[in-house]
Amino acid sequence: MTAVYRIVAPNPGPYTGPGTNTWIVEAGPVVAVIDPGPDDATHLAAINKRLAGATVGVVLVTHSHPDHLPLAERLAVAHHASVKRHPELGDEDVVRVGTLNVTALFTPGHSPDHLCFWLAGDRALFTGDLILGRGSSMVTYPEGDVAAYLHSLERVAALSPRTLFPGHWDPVEDAAGKIEEYRLHRLEREAQVLAEVRRGSGTASELTRRVYGDLDDRLMFAAEMTMRAHLRKLVDDGLVRSNGEVDQEVFDAPVS
Numbered sequence: 001m002t003a004v005y006r007i008v009a010p011n012p013g014p015y016t017g018p019g020t021n022t023w024i025v026e027a028g029p030v031v032a033v034i035d036p037g038p039d040d041a042t043h044l045a046a047i048n049k050r051l052a053g054a055t056v057g058v059v060l061v062t063h064s065h066p067d068h069l070p071l072a073e074r075l076a077v078a079h080h081a082s083v084k085r086h087p088e089l090g091d092e093d094v095v096r097v098g099t100l101n102v103t104a105l106f107t108p109g110h111s112p113d114h115l116c117f118w119l120a121g122d123r124a125l126f127t128g129d130l131i132l133g134r135g136s137s138m139v140t141y142p143e144g145d146v147a148a149y150l151h152s153l154e155r156v157a158a159l160s161p162r163t164l165f166p167g168h169w170d171p172v173e174d175a176a177g178k179i180e181e182y183r184l185h186r187l188e189r190e191a192q193v194l195a196e197v198r199r200g201s202g203t204a205s206e207l208t209r210r211v212y213g214d215l216d217d218r219l220m221f222a223a224e225m226t227m228r229a230h231l232r233k234l235v236d237d238g239l240v241r242s243n244g245e246v247d248q249e250v251f252d253a254p255v256s
């Protein structure tokens with residue numbers, strides 16, 4: 001079993017849980033670092049302390065969001081390592097580091113540039129924000145893509161991973177159960193949105209208020225962007241129609 005260590009970045013919050021997980025993966029004489037996290041001096045010091053002089057073979061990044069990517073360059077320069085992420089890394093590209101082969105899996109949905117990293121020998125999957133250890137992943141308009149997200153979940157389920165190392169929260173031992181939980185959660189959201197549109201037409205913002213009631217501004221914005229991402233898929237699937245200009249478009253469901 002490959003040794004994996006975690007350092008949690010000091011960026012707790014509503015979307016980051018206790019903070020971003022920076023993973024250090026032992027690969028014989030060297031290590032790989034996955035998701036260095038925010039550009040924060042105390043986090044860099046914590047990573048260097050944990051490395052204890054080990055050679056960093058490569059710095060891998062699951063996606064370019066500000067809680068995962070920014071420290072990558074500084075960490076890589078300090079250790080004379082390279083940063084690898086999408087699009088330089090494509091689907092099923094294998095990164096050889098020390099004794100390990102790490103396979104990149106293109107898994108868009110949460111973001112258009114999202115990769116997971118797969119250790120086939122350990123059946124271990126570093127999921128970034130495709131799957132979190134707790135709660136649900138954000139799939140929001142305009143960069144989130146619900147159809148791609150569901151496809152990415154099905155893709156990683158097919159690998160039958162044993163352990164998930166998520167971008168936030170704790171490692172997950174019931175990998176299959178967690179992936180299925182995420183898939184069902186997304187499908188339930190979709191069914192809820194479709195049911196609301198069938199109840200009566202409305203703009204994205206009206207539909208959001210009808211489903212969630214009154215939320216504070218920030219939560220309302222996230223809820224509406226989630227609603228828009230779901231509506232886009234339902235329009236693509238032909239289950240919902242969009243009428244009018246973007247931002248004022250009204251959604252309805254054709255009678256079937």
Ligand SMILES: [Zn+2]
Nearest residue numbers: 065067129167
């Ligand atoms: Zn994140």
